[in-house]
Amino acid sequence: MSGALKTEQEIEAGRQRLRLWVTSGPGLVWIMLFLLIPSAVLLGIAFFSSDDYGAPVLPLSVQPFQQVAGYSLLGWDPGNITIFLRSLGQAGTATLVSAALSYPLVFFILSQREDLRPLLLLFIVLPSWTNQVVRTYAWLELLGPNAPVSWAAHLLHAVPPDLGLAPGSFAVTTGLAYNYLPYMIVPLYASAEKLDWTLVEAGRDLYASGLRLFWHAVFPQTLPGLLSGVIFVAIPAFGDYVVPQLLGGDKALMIGSLIANQFTETPDWPYGAALTIIMLVFTGMGLVGFRILTRKLGGAEEVTI
Amino acid sequence: MSASVPTATLHPPKRGAISIRGITRIFTGSTPAVDHVDLEIHAGEFFTLLGPSGCGKTTLLRMLAGFETPDEGKILISGKDMEDVPAHKRAVNTVFQSYALFPHLNVEQNIGFGLRMKGVKTPERKKRVNAVMEMMQIGQFATRSAAQLSGGQRQRVALARALVNEPDVVLLDEPLSALDAKLRSELQIELLRMQKRLGMTFIFVTHDQHEALVMSDRIGVMSQGRLEQVGPVLDVYEKPRNVFVAEFLGLSNIWPITPTGPHSAASPIGELGIAAPLNGASMAMIRPEKIWIYNDTAVPKDRANLFLGTVREAIYMGASTQYRIELAGGQSVLAFDTNNQAAERSWRPGEPVAVELKPDNIMLISP
Secondary structure (H helix, E strand, O other), rough: OHHHHHHHHHHHHHHHHHHHHHHHHHHHHHHHHHHHHHHHHHHOOOOOEEOOOOOOEEEOOHHHHHHHOOOOOOOEHHHHHHHHHHHHHHHHHHHHHHHHHHHHHHHHOOOOEEEEEEEHHHHHHHHHOOOOHHHHHHHHHHOOOOOOHHHHHHHHOOOOOOOOOOOOOOHHHOOOOOOHHHHHHHHHHHHHHHHHHHHHHHHHHOOOOOOHHHHHHHHHHHHHHHHHHHHHHHHHHHHOHHHHHHHHHHHHHHHHHHHHHHHOOOOHHHHHHHHHHHHHHHHHHHHHHHHHHHHOOOOOOOOOO | OOOOHHHHHHOOHHHHHHEEEEEEEEEEEOOOOOOEEEEEEEOOOOEEEEEOOOOOHHHHHHHHOOOOOOOOOEEEEEOEEEOOOOOOOOOEEEEOOOOOOOOOOOOHHHHHHHHHHHHHOOHHHHHHHHHHHHHOOOOHHHOOOOOOHHHHHHHHHHHHHHOOOOEEEEEEEEEOOOOOOOHHHHHHHHHHHHHHHOOOOEEEEEEHHHHHHHHEEEEEEEEOOOOEEEHOOOOOOOOEEEHHHHHHOOOOEEEEEEEEEEEEEEEEEEEEOOOOOOOOOOOOEOOOEEEOOOOOOOOOOOOOOEEEEEEEEEEEEOOOOEEOOOOEOEEEEEEEEEEEOOHOOOOOOOOOEEEEOOHOOOOEEOO
């Protein structure tokens, strides 16, 4: 009777449940093992005290977070705030620079023959297939004291003699923008490729030209790609370790290096963990804020992070 | 009328008059899209460029807008040579086939865009945008985005966005092709009224001959980059110059003819009396609605061009019925008859009839 029907429904429901577990299972296990559990451990460590060797020990304490905010036995120190703001500034500048470079590049590629475009795009992505450390070292050479670029900078009195452009914050900006440029170009290219050129014609028809035409008829259409690019560049640049470590020197310390130091040179695991947690919180807040902004600007459905 | 070129050079050309002289546009590696076209469009005229897709009508329109550069020839708008005038400096506005409304702007902002770019101050701009929205009856959508509008509403916004700038010429690229039949005929009439009221020159591109007939003062029929015929609607339909124009503007019966006298010619359906002087013409054409059909019992006496035949096909179309009548010699003619009688009075397939092709109604055309 109705019992048989119910069983059939139950079997179907069971099948669906099985299908769900089989398809999403491996991904869930992966996320559990390599994201959730380590994050939980990290969060736990952040509430311990540290012993003389920097290892986490009882009693539980909020001291690591106080340390993050700049409080220590010696009183308040703005060092961490400076590093945080510097990281933010570097990430922001690198994002701006890569966006400014991407627009002309993307439209240059789009102006080429259709069969040539994938090749040109490949040239942009190709360098990122080599190790980031190697590429960053190359910049150290290019911007170092005796390199032509630094020599030219001497002539313009931009740097004092005998000092190169690297290490320093200019080199960090350059390195970050260079490293993450493909992540700006690719999403921007994707949305520029779909550009409705009739809208550009409509703009010209309605008396717009030059920059105003770009701003009113082209830019809004590339906004989804640009916003994706901003996320792909700004977030990893904010927490980048390799570039500031190699190109930054002592005075351009960024948050990534600061965290790394707590696990290597001057170990203090709870402090390092607390720094990581706070960075994640700020990144998360940044993303949420960005989402709200994106939705206000409208139509950026490509940004799904 | 036909001597409009010298007149245009004697008198200062009116605002909105267009002179197209020997315009040619060749896209790389193909035959010319537009091939030495000469055309005079009068100020305040509703002019339609009619032709099948790929005939060059849109390319010609785009050259007027400034989106394409002619390879040869000259375009004068309101008497000014457009050679070095870029699109954004022409007193011309386009209504695009896809409407091309800016998705990030609302209706009001879309309409005001051109005025904003021209530097018209906000109060003045608001006033003009509101006036146009009222005229187009879209005031209630002012703050909506384009995505929230129906096709017909978008069409109105696109038209308003062009009209608000008070251009010399409005270019319309198949603006009604995406709309359903009823809305389409409504907007045809509305567009026409708007044009007559504002007195601007409208250049309308379409592949729909019915639309062209309904709306235009004059039509230019294009094929393969060339203008086949330019003239008032009535002339182009009633007196097509060649087979292409005759067939593109509607159904027709076309036969090759060999003159046998000053007003008679041999044709595949038999000897035809033709009113117009033959002058060595090689083709004759008659529109289906110009053919008279009689019951074979009521055939009038002493008339020219009477042929007996049998109804083979009757397609009922509401107001009229389209008949294919097979003549005694095996040739078929296409004829329309208005259904102004009771339904029983129409002819059915198999019925014997007679058709009359009045000599006045037979037109001579070139191949």
